[in-house]
Amino acid sequence: MAGLPVPPLVDHHCHGVERSALSPASFESYLTESDAPAAPGTSFFDTQLGLAVRRWCAPLLDLPPHCPPQEYLRRRSELGAAEATRRLLSACGIAAFLVDTGIPGDLTGPAELAAAAGGGAVCHEVVRLESLAERVADGAGSRAEFLGGLADAVREGARDAVAFKSVAAYRYGLDFEPGPPGPAEVRAAADRWLVARAAGGRLADPVLLRHLLWSAAQTGRPLQLHTGFGDPDLRLHRCDPLLLTDFVRAVRPTGCTLVLLHGYPYHRNAGFLAHSFPHVYADMGLSLTHTGARAGAVLAEMLELTPFGKLLFSTDAYGLPELYVVGTALFRQALEGLLTGWVAEGAWSAADAERVAALVAADNARRVYGLDVPGAAAPGRSSPFG
Incomplete structure (x- = not known):
């Protein structure tokens, strides 16, 4: 099997990128989930993700792979943020972006991402529930206005966006009570939280988080x-x-339909839930981006139990267009390496490998979100990862 054809991708969970130029420190802050500096004498380029940026992104900026970080950042600054973004995004082969718009900052919107990617890429919005509730609360003068406005906003989101997204894992954890809260519980929780919100508090009340989840599910x-x-x-x-x-x-x-994002290091557990329940799907997202050269091993673990029609591709890219490049490059390399090897061993047929690649790369997302996405895309620049 000489080269597995991986089709244009549907990135079903991603974010905007910074519009303005970044200082070296600001750039590096996007290479880690930590809020602390790198270890003394090192930088966040000294990570699997940092090495992957130098490997996959440098050639797109006319530099050799693995060039020193200082050289990479200098060249990026010479090109400017807009040109660097255009070069990087147009090389990814992404046919559709499903963008979580709930993160504040000077970030590109969905349409800007699609335009920078070129080749007829399309975009859709994913509504972040907690951010939606906080916006409604900021304009509400009473508990009744807040709850009524929230119900209207969820209905509007369901009409205009392709999906909802929750970060309840951050705000409380996933060990919340499973059922929907009763009306009295919701009213009492709203009263408590609106006082906290007036002082700048984020939505972390477990009753309201459950209310949001069930409102969206319905x-x-x-x-x-x-x-x-x-x-x-x-x-x-x-x-x-x-x-x-x-x-x-x-x-x-x-x-x-529930889509479990990222999962690492519990990605096998997400695969089990997708295996066991018909309405559950699993995603790879950050699991591949941050594991870098080990992405193939992580993807192999996700493919152990997750049904092939239940696994979705995403980059979860945020802030840096480089994260789109790395996410797509590592996915393509990992998937091609795994499936080509299994075909060579006789475990899979070439036809089955190509069909599964198409499912995971795009077709599953098209089905889950009801997308009308072009079947092919022509990136504006040739990609170094095929």
């Missing part, structure tokens, strides 16, 4: 859930997707 739109590792705001042991088992069972009658 619209029938897919619901993305952060699981596994992230920045120090979360407690990793409370982000194991298996903690969602009772919620998964309880929400099934609504018809809502």
